[in-house]
Amino acid sequence: MNAISGIVAKDRALTSESLTGLLGQAEPTSATVPLKPSAAMLAAGARAGGVSVEAAWKIYLAMIKAAE
Numbered sequence: 001m002n003a004i005s006g007i008v009a010k011d012r013a014l015t016s017e018s019l020t021g022l023l024g025q026a027e028p029t030s031a032t033v034p035l036k037p038s039a040a041m042l043a044a045g046a047r048a049g050g051v052s053v054e055a056a057w058k059i060y061l062a063m064i065k066a067a068e
Contacts, residue, residue, distance in 0.1 A: 035064060 037045075037060050045056035 033064070 034041075037057070042053045042056045042060070045051075045060060046053045049056060049059070051059070
């Protein structure tokens, strides 16, 4: 490796500081959610997924179970 390729390699090396600068603060990897969703949560999920509120409830329960 010559001096120029060494500089290029160093510039390409990502550090935690440069990643934070590029990406901002890291998103949390988990969140606390209620075991029983509110009616508003179910309605929002149903609208977003284009499904019934009952289907949204089943999907929510399946996701909670899978996360345990």
